[in-house]
Each structure stands twice: as C-alpha cells, then as structure tokens.
Amino acid sequence: MNTNDLYLTNKIDIHCETETKSWECPICKEETSRIHQSTSRVLRDLNMGSREVYLHLTTRQFYCSNCHHYFHEELPFASPNEGHTYRQSDFMFLVAQQQSYARSAVILNMHPKTVERAILSKCEEMINVTENYAKVKRLGIDEQSHKKGKKDYICVLTDLDNGTIVDMLPDRKKETLVQHFQSLGKEFCAQITDISCDNWQTYINVAKECFPNANIILDRFHFTKQLNEGLSDYLTEVKSILKPLLNNSKDFSKLKKVVNVQYHKLSDEQFD
Incomplete structure (x- = not known):
C-alpha cells in the first residue's frame, strides 16, 4: 500500500493505493493483470488522537481472460461491503x-x-452461528429494545434446550424473519419441533410459514400476564355484581386474595 497524499485538518485524510499489479482469479486460480474498472472507496480507520482518520483508495475490478470472470481485489484490512x-x-x-x-x-x-x-x-x-443453528430443535423468538422508550427492537433467537442465544436480527419485521429463516434452508426449518414466542401475530405467522413441523407455544411470561389480566377483569366484574352484598371493601379484598391462592394451598376456611 502506497501513501500518496496526507491532509491534516480536524480530521486526517490519507490517499493511498495498492501496490499489487496482478491478482489471482478466485475461480480458476490464474493470475491476471487486466483491469476492467476502478472504484473509489473511503474507509473510516482508527482515530489519531482526537482526529478521525479516513483512507481514500481506489479498488480495482479485474477481468480473467482464462475463465471470463470479473472480480474485485481484496483488501486485507477491510471488508468489501463496509465503510x-x-x-x-x-x-x-x-x-x-x-x-x-x-x-x-x-x-x-x-x-x-x-x-x-x-x-x-x-x-x-x-460465536459459531452455523454450528449453533444445526443443534437447535426448540427455538425461542423474542425481542429487546435497545433504545429505551423508542420501541426500536432487535429480534433475539434462543435455543430453548440450553438457554443460549443463537442469533440476533436487526429488527422483528415479518419480511426480515422469513428471509432469515428461509436462508438457513429447508432442512433447518424442518428440524424445529417447537417455537416459543409471545402472542404477537407476526411471530405466530412467521412460525406457521417457516416451520411446518413445529408446535407454537406461548412463552410462560406472556401466558401468565394474559391470565392475570383476564382474572383481574373478571374480579372487577364480580365486584360490581357483589358490591350490594358486601359490607365493605375489605370483604372483597379477602375474596380477591382467595382467588389468587393456588387450589391445593387453600385453608379449610378459605375453601368454604
């Protein structure tokens, strides 16, 4: 890599170029020096003190006359698709x-x-994502907000058998999930026996579309939450009906406490 120019302001711009004159074709492994076209790239590098550093370079697309394949040269210090x-x-x-x-x-x-x-x-x-996916039989789908109060969710996929995170997706949109699961192949989708998620319809629709052999199970937290909400609504309705028959609000509180006690833990007095 040759450095041609260096500009210093509140940031550092370094203009450089690769020294390699030829490149090995990734298909036929033949060396070629025939350049089809060049592309300018700007890469953010580590800061020097308080100044941001930007690498300005030109990457080349080579043409292989042996197998007629076009390919870009690879940089050892940056991914071809990142800035x-x-x-x-x-x-x-x-x-x-x-x-x-x-x-x-x-x-x-x-x-x-x-x-x-x-x-x-x-x-x-x-983490070896490919290896982890191969072991999953029971998959958990949930979300986590990484911007408090903004509802900006990422999707978290969990192996329910060992309680480990398998993967994280950038959002919880249906198209994102479907595309991701389908990219893992039909064999993976067929091996899933159970899907655990909340009652959000998108998760349920994705599970039905992508996992033909899986049972869809509402996770315990959301199931209990719905159960408690239903019980609370029921008790509110009961209170309005029984209000003329109760001496005071304490009587209803006692009733509510009894309803929330598990059946096998009721005392004889509560059972009566």
Whole structure:
C-alpha cells in the first residue's frame, strides 16, 4: 500500500493505493493483470488522537481472460461491503459493550445503524452461528429494545434446550424473519419441533410459514400476564355484581386474595 497524499485538518485524510499489479482469479486460480474498472472507496480507520482518520483508495475490478470472470481485489484490512476497517470495527465493538448503539454512535461520530451492523457482525464471528443453528430443535423468538422508550427492537433467537442465544436480527419485521429463516434452508426449518414466542401475530405467522413441523407455544411470561389480566377483569366484574352484598371493601379484598391462592394451598376456611 502506497501513501500518496496526507491532509491534516480536524480530521486526517490519507490517499493511498495498492501496490499489487496482478491478482489471482478466485475461480480458476490464474493470475491476471487486466483491469476492467476502478472504484473509489473511503474507509473510516482508527482515530489519531482526537482526529478521525479516513483512507481514500481506489479498488480495482479485474477481468480473467482464462475463465471470463470479473472480480474485485481484496483488501486485507477491510471488508468489501463496509465503510470502515477491521480494526475500527473492533474498536466499535469495545465501545458498544459499555453503552447503547445510540450512545456509542455519538462517541464514535458514526450512524447508529452502522454501529449496530458492525456489532452484530462481530457477534457472529465470535460465536459459531452455523454450528449453533444445526443443534437447535426448540427455538425461542423474542425481542429487546435497545433504545429505551423508542420501541426500536432487535429480534433475539434462543435455543430453548440450553438457554443460549443463537442469533440476533436487526429488527422483528415479518419480511426480515422469513428471509432469515428461509436462508438457513429447508432442512433447518424442518428440524424445529417447537417455537416459543409471545402472542404477537407476526411471530405466530412467521412460525406457521417457516416451520411446518413445529408446535407454537406461548412463552410462560406472556401466558401468565394474559391470565392475570383476564382474572383481574373478571374480579372487577364480580365486584360490581357483589358490591350490594358486601359490607365493605375489605370483604372483597379477602375474596380477591382467595382467588389468587393456588387450589391445593387453600385453608379449610378459605375453601368454604
């Protein structure tokens, strides 16, 4: 990598180019030096002190005359589809361990979605996602908000048999979930025997569409919540009916307490 120009302001712009004159075709493994076209890229790199560093470089698309394949040269320090270097991505991951994506984005002066994608990608590298998916038989689907009060959800997929997180998706939209599960293949979808989720209709529809052999089970938290809400509504209705028959509100409180006690734990007096 040759450095051509260096500009210093409140940020540092480094203009550079690769030294390699030819590249190996990934298909036929033949060397080629025939350049089809060039593309300019700007990559965010680690800061130097308080100054942000940007690498300005030109990447080349080669043409292989042997197999007629077009391909881009690879950079050892950056992904072909990202606007930052690998070491900047590592730094983003360290920063985001201590605070939310939004707060990390302010510190890094980057877009929150860029930080989010980098963190999710790093997590996939750290855990063997493919291997983990192969072991899953009973899958939990839930969401978590990473912006308090904003309802900006990520989707969390869990192996219910060992209680570990298998994967995280950037949102909980139906199209995102369906596309993700279908990309894992029919064999994976067929191996799932149970899906645990809340009563949100999108999760239920996705489970029906993607997992033909799975039983859909409402998770315990949401099932208990719905049960308690139903019981509370019922007691409110009962109170309005029994109000003329009760001496005071304490009598109803005693009744409500009895209703909430498990059947086998009732005393003889409560049972009567």
